[in-house]
Amino acid sequence: MTIKQAVAVLAVLAGASSASAQTAAAPGPVPTFSKDIAPIFFANCTSCHRPGEIAPMSLLTYKDARPWARSIASKVADGVMPPWHADPAHGSFSNARRLTAAEKTIIARWTSGGAPEGKAADLPAAPVYSDGWNIGQPDVVLSMQEDYPIPATGTVPYQYLEIPANFPEDRWIQAWEIKPGDRTAVHHIIVSTKAPPAPPTAQPPQARPPAAPGAPRPLPLFSFAGGTEIPAGQTGGEPLPADKRPAVSPNDRPRPRGTGPSIGGYVPGNSIRRFPEGMAMRLPAGHSLVLQMHYTPMGKATTDRTKIALKFAPGPPKTALLTASLINGGLLIPARTANHQVDAEMTINRDITLYSMVPHTHVRGIRWHYEMVYPDGRKEVILSVPKYDFNWQHEYVFKDPLKIPAGTKLQAKAWYDNSAANKSNPDPTKDVRWGDQTWEEMMYTSLTFSLAPPTAPTAGQQR
Ligand code: HEC
Structure with a gap:
C-alpha cells in the first residue's frame, strides 16, 4: 500500500468524509460511481458480484453498491478483494485479479468522499452476462x-x-x-x-509405430x-x-x-x-x-x-x-x-x-x-x-x-x-x-x- 492509499484508508476508517489529509494527498473532484467506479467494478468485480453469482451482493448498479461502500473501501485497501493470492514480487500471471494503485486510490477517494453517484450520462454500459455458455456454442x-x-x-x-x-x-x-x-x-x-475398465480378455498391447529417427525418447518425463x-x-x-473406502450410505x-x-x-x-x-x-x-x-x-x-x-x-x-x-x-x-x-x-x-x-x-x-x-x-x-x-x-x-x-x-x-x-x-x-x-x-x-x-x-x- 502506498502512503497515499494508507492516508486514504485511514481517513475512511476514521469516518472522515472530507479529511484534509485526503484532499491534500489526492486533489481533484471526488470520483463518482457512474464515471470512475463503475468501469473498475465492471472489469474486476461483477464477474462474481452480480445476481445469481457467488458473491454476497451485486455491484452492478449504484443502488446495489452504495450500501457496501465502507466494506469495499476496507476490502480493497487490504487486498482481500478482488481475491488473488500470488506475491506480486514473483511471476506475472495472465489471469491475475489485481487493481492498480491508481484504481485503489480512486475507490478510496470515492468512499471517503461520500460515495456519490454522479451523472447517469457518464455510466458505461454494464457488461452482458449470458445465462448460456460463455465459451460459445459447445460441441x-x-x-x-x-x-x-x-x-x-x-x-x-x-x-x-x-x-x-x-x-x-x-x-x-x-x-x-x-x-x-x-x-x-x-x-x-x-x-x-x-x-x-480393461476388457475381460486381455488384448496384446497395441504395437506402437517405430519412432522417427531423432525423435525424443518418449518417457520418462519426471523423476x-x-x-x-x-x-x-x-x-x-x-x-x-490406497483409497479403499467403500460407499457408506446410498x-x-x-x-x-x-x-x-x-x-x-x-x-x-x-x-x-x-x-x-x-x-x-x-x-x-x-x-x-x-x-x-x-x-x-x-x-x-x-x-x-x-x-x-x-x-x-x-x-x-x-x-x-x-x-x-x-x-x-x-x-x-x-x-x-x-x-x-x-x-x-x-x-x-x-x-x-x-x-x-x-x-x-x-x-x-x-x-x-x-x-x-x-x-x-x-x-x-x-x-x-x-x-x-x-x-x-x-x-x-x-x-x-x-x-x-x-x-x-x-x-x-x-x-x-x-x-x-x-x-x-x-x-x-x-x-x-x-x-x-x-x-x-x-x-x-x-x-x-x-x-x-x-x-x-x-x-x-x-x-
Ligand atoms: C472471484 C470472485 C470475486 C471477485 C472477482 C470479487 N469478489 Fe468480492 N467477494 C466474493 C465473495 C465470494 C465474497 C464473500 C466471501 C468473502 O468475503 O471472501 C466477497 C466479498 C466481498 C466483500 C465483503 C462483503 C461483506 O460481507 O462485507 C466486499 C466489500 C467485496 N467482496 C468487494 C469486491 C470488490 C470491490 C471487487 C472488485 C474490485 C470484488 N469484490 C471482486 C467474490 C469476489
Missing part, C-alpha cells in the same frame, strides 16, 4: 447422471460423480465451461478423466526422489495411501479406481478455460469424466446436477497440453504445530513449456513457495503464495509460459498451521496425514505443460 454438454442431494447442515465428504463420455475416438478439448446446478452449495470441482519415474499425465511424487459416491489426470476444474468466479489457438487437451477415446465434488451445506437442503460443456479442436492440435502433479503423499503434520513445512521435488527430464500451476492444500495450508533450479544451478522463484486461502483455489496461469530445460528441478514447499490459532483448523489436537477430506491434508500441485518442441502425443501414448 457437447455433459451432465451429472443424478440430482445429487446436499443436506442443510453437516459435512459432505468429497463425492465422485462419473459422467460417461465414451467418445469412439480421441477428442481434443479446446475450451471447457462448468456450471454447477446449485452454485451456493458447490465449493469446488476437479474434473479428471477415467479409463474404461522423483526414490527413483520413481512417471509418464505424462500421471500423478507422481510419493505414493498415496448417496455416497467414493472415488472410483483408475482416475487419470485432471483436465480442469471449477472454483467460484472461475468456471471457464479457453486454451490458446493451436493448444488443446486430449480426452482419450472411451474415457469418462469424473467430477470430484466438494459440497458445502448452506443451511437449506438442495440438490446439484453440475454440467460441463466442451468445445473440441477439429483434430490433434499443434501443441498438446498435458497435466501432471507434484505431491508429497507422505506428509505428517504434528498436532499443535503452527508452521510445519512439507517439501516435494521433481526433476523434469524433458524440455517442457509450463503454462500454469494450481497449489492445493486444505484448511491448514497457509503458504506456498515454488522454485526452479535450472541445470546451470540458477534458481528462480516462479510462484509464491504468502497467504494461501483454501477458499480460493486459483490456477496461476503464467503470462509468458516458462520454457524449462530438461534437468531442471521443481522444488515445492508448503507450510501448515495445525495450531489452535488457525481459526479454520477443525482439530489442533490431531496429527494430520494425507486424505481427500478437508480435515485431512494434501500437498498437491497440478501442472499444465507441453513437451517442447511441441509434439502431439501419439494415440497410443501410455498414460
